[in-house]
Amino acid sequence: MVGEIKIEHARKTFVNPDGSSVTALEDVNLTVRPGSFVTFIGPSGCGKTTLLRAIAGLDPADSGAIFLDGEKITQPGVERGYAFQQANLFPWLNIRDNIAFGLKARKEYKEKKDDVAKFIEMTGLQGFENSYPHQVSGGMRQRAALARALVGHPKVLLLDEPLGALDAFTRMNMQDMILSLWKEYNMTMIMVTHDVDEAIYLSDEVVVMSARPAKVEQIIPIDLFRPRRRGQDTFLDYRRKILKILDFAGDIQDVDYYL
Amino acid sequence: MKQTLKKALPFLGLGFAAVTDRAIPNSTQQPEADGPYFFYFLLILAAAYLLAFLCSFFFQGLEEKLAHKAPFLAGAALLVAAINLAISKFALLPVLFFPCLDRVFGVFAADRALLLRCILASGKLLIIGFLIGGGLGFLTGVLIGFSKKASYWISPIMKFVGPIPPTSWSPLVLSLFTTAYAASVFMVALAVWFPVTLMTSSGIQNVGNSYFEVASTLGAGKFHKICHVAIPAAMPSIFLGIFYATCSAFVTLVTAELLGADAGLGWYLNWEKSMMMYANVYAGLILIAVICTLAITLVFKLKDHVLVWQRGVIKW
Ligand SMILES: Nc1ncnc2c1ncn2[C@@H]1O[C@H](COP(=O)(O)OP(=O)(O)O)[C@@H](O)[C@H]1O
Numbered sequence: 002m003v004g005e006i007k008i009e010h011a012r013k014t015f016v017n018p019d020g021s022s023v024t025a026l027e028d029v030n031l032t033v034r035p036g037s038f039v040t041f042i043g044p045s046g047c048g049k050t051t052l053l054r055a056i057a058g059l060d061p062a063d064s065g066a067i068f069l070d071g072e073k074i075t076q077p078g079v080e081r082g083y084a085f086q087q088a089n090l091f092p093w094l095n096i097r098d099n100i101a102f103g104l105k106a107r108k109e110y111k112e113k114k115d116d117v118a119k120f121i122e123m124t125g126l127q128g129f130e131n132s133y134p135h136q137v138s139g140g141m142r143q144r145a146a147l148a149r150a151l152v153g154h155p156k157v158l159l160l161d162e163p164l165g166a167l168d169a170f171t172r173m174n175m176q177d178m179i180l181s182l183w184k185e186y187n188m189t190m191i192m193v194t195h196d197v198d199e200a201i202y203l204s205d206e207v208v209v210m211s212a213r214p215a216k217v218e219q220i221i222p223i224d225l226f227r228p229r230r231r232g233q234d235t236f237l238d239y240r241r242k243i244l245k246i247l248d249f250a251g252d253i254q255d256v257d258y259y260l
Numbered sequence: 261m262k263q264t265l266k267k268a269l270p271f272l273g274l275g276f277a278a279v280t281d282r283a284i285p286n287s288t289q290q291p292e293a294d295g296p297y298f299f300y301f302l303l304i305l306a307a308a309y310l311l312a313f314l315c316s317f318f319f320q321g322l323e324e325k326l327a328h329k330a331p332f333l334a335g336a337a338l339l340v341a342a343i344n345l346a347i348s349k350f351a352l353l354p355v356l357f358f359p360c361l362d363r364v365f366g367v368f369a370a371d372r373a374l375l376l377r378c379i380l381a382s383g384k385l386l387i388i389g390f391l392i393g394g395g396l397g398f399l400t401g402v403l404i405g406f407s408k409k410a411s412y413w414i415s416p417i418m419k420f421v422g423p424i425p426p427t428s429w430s431p432l433v434l435s436l437f438t439t440a441y442a443a444s445v446f447m448v449a450l451a452v453w454f455p456v457t458l459m460t461s462s463g464i465q466n467v468g469n470s471y472f473e474v475a476s477t478l479g480a481g482k483f484h485k486i487c488h489v490a491i492p493a494a495m496p497s498i499f500l501g502i503f504y505a506t507c508s509a510f511v512t513l514v515t516a517e518l519l520g521a522d523a524g525l526g527w528y529l530n531w532e533k534s535m536m537m538y539a540n541v542y543a544g545l546i547l548i549a550v551i552c553t554l555a556i557t558l559v560f561k562l563k564d565h566v567l568v569w570q571r572g573v574i575k576w
């Protein structure tokens with residue numbers, strides 16, 4: 002099994018044009034086991050996206066290092082797929098060509114053509130292959146973005162709140178779809194979310210991050226069998242625990258179901 | 261039924277134009293024409309519209325389009341009738357500068373061989389100039405849009421040289437090029453180059469960084485990013501540049517053909533004007549307007565074809 006991510010003393014400070022600076026990451030240390038499903042959860046603006054982008058190699062950390070299977074990450078690479086917070090589909094390509102983009106860019110399209118059809122099917126986009134992004138729903142756009150990131154068979158898939166903009170039902174369906182993709186392809190999943198239930202439902206480990214600058218506050222392993230049920234007592238225990246770390250515990254008494 | 265009546269409106273306009281033209285004799289101040297050419301012109305228009313009218317009963321799309329355009333066409337016919345009355349029939353304007361419409365349309369019959377030669381000559385000049393200027397403009401634009409260095413060195417020069425009207429280069433150009441034709445091509449190419457370069461480079465510079473990031477994570481190299489991200493994303497802007505270029509190419513044409521061409525629509529206009537043959541000048545103007553409109557329509561059709569994806573995303 003491959004796809005181990007090791008983050009050692011990652012630091013990142015942004016300097017704004019006016020000279021002020023924002024420290025987004027301060028000494029982040031974390032190891033993600035190969036093939037596991039890990040979610041990052043933390044207050045908005047704490048630095049989750051920054052960390053994910055550093056893993057992707059889009060915006061390297063200022064100091065410290067991030068390794069994939071022992072190799073230092075310095076730039077974006079196919080073995081680390083990335084699904085952006087906004088689907089960011091290419092508006093000038095139809096759904097099929099969007100999904101095929103990576104294969105064509107790497108000149109693998111001829112041999113791996115069938116992969117495109119397979120991922121279209123797995124993400125339930127049959128019948129929309131020839132539609133342009135603006136013609137399909139937000140959920141479909143996210144699924145297409147997921148398929149696009151997956152056709153290269155990455156070792157690690159990085160997901161930045163991919164379901165954040167979707168309605169509750171679409172979101173729950175897509176959580177199941179993401180789990181089945183994960184099972185099928187055995188990759189390491191690292192997902193940012195702001196939804197505690199989503200984190201518990203999906204992951205092997207929930208990484209709770211502190212407010213800015215982001216540090217790993219606590220790592221909570223979720224020992225629940227899959228498929229998990231969102232209403233079960235142990236599930237709710239985990240939720241209470243995480244909300245407590247995030248300092249929102251007071252709110253949950255009368256909220257019966259947090260989506 | 262109501263739709264059909266609406267579609268028939270242009271016949272009313274054309275009928276009015278034809279009846280007034282036939283019923284009232286041309287003013288005696290106007291030099292005599294070789295024949296009732298304005299009337300022939302109306303007949304041709306009526307026949308063409310009749311064809312569209314009949315076809316519209318079989319094609320839903322055409323039906324709507326025609327019904328939408330019908331009031332405008334009827335109004336245009338009335339306007340032409342009014343011009344005919346004012347100029348040909350009552351000679352309200354000096355007859356030297358405003359020849360009767362029979363003579364204007366007569367030119368198309370009398371000069372048809374020459375006019376055809378002029379259209380071909382101008383078409384050739386425009387196409388060669390457009391290909392050279394557009395091709396170079398596209399390349400310069402991509403270069404400026406993509407390379408900071410190229411932008412640093414070329415961009416200021418482009419912005420300094422570009423806004424100079426291409427036609428004002430004529431004294432310099434004539435001494436630089438050995439043939440007048442090369443000089444004309446140069447001026448048209450220059451007129452095309454500037455807007456295409458400007459809109460291509462600014463189009464590429466405005467492509468959201470997120471698209472390039474997506475391409476990076478998918479393993480795209482620099483060349484793939486240029487061809488498959490930057491250029492398609494900049495296409496709407498590039499087409500805007502091509503549209504401006506088409507207009508300025510026609511503007512330049514008339515002057516470019518002053519440089520010693522022996523055929524061409526611009527040459528024809530200048531020649532006939534110097535001969536005080538205003539009927540011929542008007543005929544040439546009408547021809548240029550029609551061809552320019554056709555060229556722009558072609559650009560728009562091409563744009564709709566290439567940019568199907570942006571239907572409902574970007575408007576201009
Ligand atoms: N490119 C940038 N330039 C300046 N500041 C940035 C930049 N990207 C992120 N930041 C700042 O870093 C902090 C963390 O951002 P981010 O990682 O996007 O947070 P989130 O946890 O919500 O994903 C925020 O305060 C944000 O304003």
Ligand SMILES: [Mg+2]
Nearest residue numbers: 049050086161
């Ligand atoms: Mg974020």
